[in-house]
Amino acid sequence: MSRLFKIYADSFKGLSLESWMLSIVMLINRTGSMVLPFLGVYMIDHLKFSLEQSGLVLACFGVGSVIGSWLGGYLTDKIGEYYVQAGALFISVPLFCLYPFFNTPLALGLMVFAQSIVSEIFRPANSVAIAKYARPQNLTRAFSLNRMAVNLGFSIGPALGGLMAAYSYDLLFYGNAFFTLAAGFMYLYFFNRRQKLFRLKKERLSLQGPEIVPEPVKEKSPYTDGPFLIFCLLCAFFSMCFFQLMNTLPLFYKNDLNLSQKNIGLLMGTNGIVVVIFEMLLVHIAEKKFSPAQTLLYGTLMCALSFFLLAFNPVLAVLFLSISLLSLGEILVLPFMATITAQRAGITNKGAYMGANGMAFSLAFIVSPILGTRIAETFGFSNLWIGTTIILVACSIAFKFYVPILLKRKNQDHTF
Template sequence: MINPFKLYIDSFKGLSPESWMLAVVMLINRSGSMVLPFMGIYMTDHLGFGLKETGIVLSCYGFGAVFGSWFGGMITDKIGEFKVQYLSLFLSVPLFCLIPFFKTELSLAIIIFIQSSISDCFRPANSVAVTKYAKKGNLTRAFSLNRLAMNLGFSIGPALGGVLSTISYDFLFYSNAVGALLAAITYVWFFRNRKYRNEEEVLETKENADISPYRDGKFILFSFACFLFSVSFFQLLNTLTLFYKQEANLSQQGVGYILAYSGFIIVLMEMMLVQIADKKFRLQTTLFLGTLLCGISFFMLGFGTAVWFLVLSMTILCIGEIWTLPFMSTATALRSGVNNKGAYMGLLGIGFSLSFIITPFLGTLIAQNYGFTILWIGTGILMAITAVMFYFITPWMLGDKINQSA
């Protein structure tokens, strides 16, 4: 009989000290991430912006994230992930401190664009670091550990931000700066003289040894599938909460409970479910199942609003997320070569960043014009199509590498 507790503990075993420390840095950095969840409230309540102006400024954050993913990936391949990560963290400190001094729509849009561009350079560089410090056979679990730390940080940050914002909104920005500074100091202290574990073990092929990901047709198609998944999935952050509030008639506290429950499921089950998928499924099968489960979760919302039904849907969504997001990074790492890994991770990140711009507008537009039922059924169908794309594109893209230990 399987012992779930032992399986959970075993899922953390064998990870390298560097993988653990990258997760600690991510946890510190994301625990200080208090600005974004409260930026809309800050602009409307504190600065007196209208909804249209607030939306424009928030869109600048998304455009900055797209630029940062591209530039961060490119520069990582030129100067190395270590320099990109510590520069991104250290430069974020003064930028967070400067934000409270910008009060007009134009000036705030500019500083938010610059700040998100610098901050998001961190992501592709961090992903490259995960691939280079992970022990052989532990790559996907190393990505999952990092994602686990990010989810924990995003749970801690907004909770602290809610308390600090009642005192002064300025504390949100200064706390973000402190979080970035502590993460930077911790990162430099531990990784300054570290040697990579497995850079020499990455398999090179003539097909992708030096090619730019922007000229890699197979990977572009895979990235497009990741983008479709992101546009659908990240309704979790905006359209889904509106549905809970307007259609399911949940209180703000009730919405918070369901979102907190999703975080709890991720923390409790991610490493264990990733280990099961690593041992039992092929990579394309895991991506197929994870994406399909996410589609089923959204599809269900078109047919019920009872609390137990919403909790069941969220549970399925969390399992699907666990079996999709970290394995996207694994597939990207396996496709890339030694000298272009940052650019590949950057292109993957661009798809996610674009979804942050498109999803809020597209989701609310469909819900307003056609209703939430059509939105959720359509999302489920799109997820199912994306799942099939993953199933066929992944082995075609990776070839023999799909059997490489991750």
């Protein structure tokens, strides 16, 4: 037991102060993650949209995310991650407050589209900041710490959201706005000074002479990096299945199993709790024991098993087992996808690479609610979960054989 505790403690060692502060900002921001998990339920239960209408509105989030991912990567490389993150946080606040005034499918779809652009602009900038402030040997753990903060917030947010939704759906939007505003002020408080110090350091280096600062090397665009684009395609297929967690799964809980908002909130919150408890430990062990390809294989198979369990009229205990397996699989997949992307990028185009990989996830978010709700409405949720399982098994095999090829070729294709 003491050895396990030591391994757990060691998984947090060596991380920079900036990595911790980025995670605290993310924790505050994601504690307000109340809107997206309940958006499908809100549309059907409160606005009386059809299942298909709800899927189309949720798909607007994915369309906006594609644009936001590209724009976030572009702006990050142009003006820096500090200004992009701060701007995205503060612009999001009034958008969340406007949600209750949009109550038709078209109007709400446009609102979701606009808000998702702003929210997704934040992600590439945040990923670049993590890579910027992390020590190279701790990069995956720095991403994991940030994701742990995301999921701790996500475990609190839906639970709070379930209680708020039982009283008033409007509170979801105002609560999300409040926590986003708090995250924005916390970010400015800590990183405003850090950003100035970092800029002054670069200026001092530039004054020491041209031999100190190497001439910039023109680096490959991620959109012409064929091997990386194939990796992004695999990420998109995985995400198309994983994002059932955010859209179709709550509808399954509500419509097919007739669960209360409270139980839905508890199930969604379980995802965050499992990730918070186990992410740093499992990533620390996986880095030492497994290759990236093995880690992605095992994690994707866990996700496949979690969806397979949903296909056979699950009782509440099986639902908690399923969401726990999905969470463990997520731990083994998502941080390593981010690390592979950061390692594939060069020095001056990390924002573009993070944005390109983010676009793969965003495209999946477009397909996921439309295809998921359509299959559920036409063939039933059981067939949806079986199809999801098959795709994930195929992805796991592809990761196992392709990731070693991608990592082997990175030194041939890039200058780092």
